[in-house]
Amino acid sequence: MPRAILIVLDSFGIGGAPDAAAYGDEGADTFGHIRGAASIGHADRAGLRQGPLRIPFLEGLGLLAVAGIDGGPDPRGLFGSAEETSRGKDTPSGHWEIAGVPVPFDWGYFPRTQPCFPAELVAAIVEEAGLPGILGDRHASGTEIIAAEGEASIRTGRPIFYTSADSVLQIAAHEDAFGLERLYALCEIARRHVDALAIGRVIARPFVGRDAASFRRTANRRDYAVPPPEPTVLDRTIDAGGRVIAVGKIGDIFAHRGISEVRKGDGNMALFDKLLGAVEDARDGDLVFANFVDFDTLHGHRRDVAGYAAELEAFDARLPELAAYLKPGDLVILTADHGCDPTFPGTDHTRERVPVLGFGPGIAPSAIGLRPTFADIGESVAAHLGLAPGPHGTSFL
Ligand SMILES: O=P(O)(O)O[C@H]1O[C@H](CO)[C@@H](O)[C@H]1O
Ligand SMILES: [Mn+2]
Numbered sequence: 417m418p419r420a421i422l423i424v425l426d427s428f429g430i431g432g433a434p435d436a437a438a439y440g441d442e443g444a445d446t447f448g449h450i451r452g453a454a455s456i457g458h459a460d461r462a463g464l465r466q467g468p469l470r471i472p473f474l475e476g477l478g479l480l481a482v483a484g485i486d487g488g489p490d491p492r493g494l495f496g497s498a499e500e501t502s503r504g505k506d507t508p509s510g511h512w513e514i515a516g517v518p519v520p521f522d523w524g525y526f527p528r529t530q531p532c533f534p535a536e537l538v539a540a541i542v543e544e545a546g547l548p549g550i551l552g553d554r555h556a557s558g559t560e561i562i563a564a565e566g567e568a569s570i571r572t573g574r575p576i577f578y579t580s581a582d583s584v585l586q587i588a589a590h591e592d593a594f595g596l597e598r599l600y601a602l603c604e605i606a607r608r609h610v611d612a613l614a615i616g617r618v619i620a621r622p623f624v625g626r627d628a629a630s631f632r633r634t635a636n637r638r639d640y641a642v643p644p645p646e647p648t649v650l651d652r653t654i655d656a657g658g659r660v661i662a663v664g665k666i667g668d669i670f671a672h673r674g675i676s677e678v679r680k681g682d683g684n685m686a687l688f689d690k691l692l693g694a695v696e697d698a699r700d701g702d703l704v705f706a707n708f709v710d711f712d713t714l715h716g717h718r719r720d721v722a723g724y725a726a727e728l729e730a731f732d733a734r735l736p737e738l739a740a741y742l743k744p745g746d747l748v749i750l751t752a753d754h755g756c757d758p759t760f761p762g763t764d765h766t767r768e769r770v771p772v773l774g775f776g777p778g779i780a781p782s783a784i785g786l787r788p789t790f791a792d793i794g795e796s797v798a799a800h801l802g803l804a805p806g807p808h809g810t811s812f813l
């Protein structure tokens with residue numbers, strides 16, 4: 417009896433998106449550039465890692481072939497790639513399309529001006545939340561803006577509002593000085609005010625520490641997303657009597673629609689432990705859906721090539737453990753939601769194709785080609801679980 421395990425390596429693109437230029441991302445290739453940098457010693461860091469990228473499990477699944485790199489071993493599972501049809505290179509668009517629901521509308525974005533948020537929006541949130549005002553009000557990298565404004569935020573009681581190339585309003589505030597629950601309440605207020613602007617997410621970005629040198633963001637980040645516009649394969653799984661076990665930030669990304677259970681962890685390795693526990697507990701007809709966020713947050717956005725390479729190696733080294741947990745009838749799919757090339761200018765996501773690699777006890781090697789939409793992944797999960805086909809995408813099984 418079937419179970420499906422869907423794993424998103426957040427931001428692990430393989431380049432080659434035909435519409436990359438429309439996003440200012442021509443030439444971006446997260447995997448290819450990390451691998452290339454590592455091969456010439458440009459991903460070395462003392463005490464962390466050295467030399468060429470070592471990810472034998474992913475390569476054994478056909479990662480090199482799908483990335484257009486010669487010389488890999490014969491793939492031992494399903495191997496292919498996919499292009500995104502949604503008009504956004506953000507996390508919700510990528511995940512919803514993976515789950516069978518491409519995003520047919522345009523998200524709202526804030527302009528690259530300073531201030532970047534409409535004055536009436538800020539005034540409305542400030543008034544309803546009873547704040548003395550806000551700081552930031554610009555496009556920024558989260559760690560940099562906390563270093564720049566965090567001390568003033570503690571002093572003045574003003575939270576830090578910022579955005580990026582994604583459809584986001586992010587609010588950073590000190591966990592103790594401002595208060596974590598107060599930050600969440602503020603984000604809920606902000607969520608209602610940005611609905612009319614078609615903003616995909618409001619994100620609470622709590623941090624701790626005494627001063628700019630010691631500020632550190634915590635795992636208490638919380639995303640307030642709008643719900644997907646149609647039922648996803650998550651909803652369809654539950655409608656058919658299965659359960660959806662969400663590992664990491666999957667619950668937040670889907671605004672908690674189609675989620676039976678949430679299991680969170682601080683960092684990719686803790687999340688991997690949660691993934692194994694979820695696989696152990698999943699029953700026939702269940703979907704385990706996991707997101708590994710550190711690739712993106714800690715390394716892609718921070719343009720940290722060595723860190724990204726080390727994270728891939730640590731993840732790859734644990735995949736044999738996952739394989740050992742599998743039972744007959746299991747299908748594992750590894751994929752990504754967008755790129756975030758750590759060698760590319762800026763700190764934003766990059767529009768890229770993503771790998772689609774599948775394996776499991778009964779899964780024979782097979783080329784699934786270049787899929788025209790991420791929705792083919794969700795449709796394949798649906799087909800594997802015996803669900804009726806949905807309106808978007810085609811199963812590759
Ligand atoms: O720079 P930080 O705060 O990590 O922000 C990043 O995280 C956001 C949500 O994933 C992205 O839109 C990007 O701006
Ligand atoms: Mn993402």
Ligand SMILES: [Mn+2]
Nearest residue numbers: 712713717765
């Ligand atoms: Mn991101």
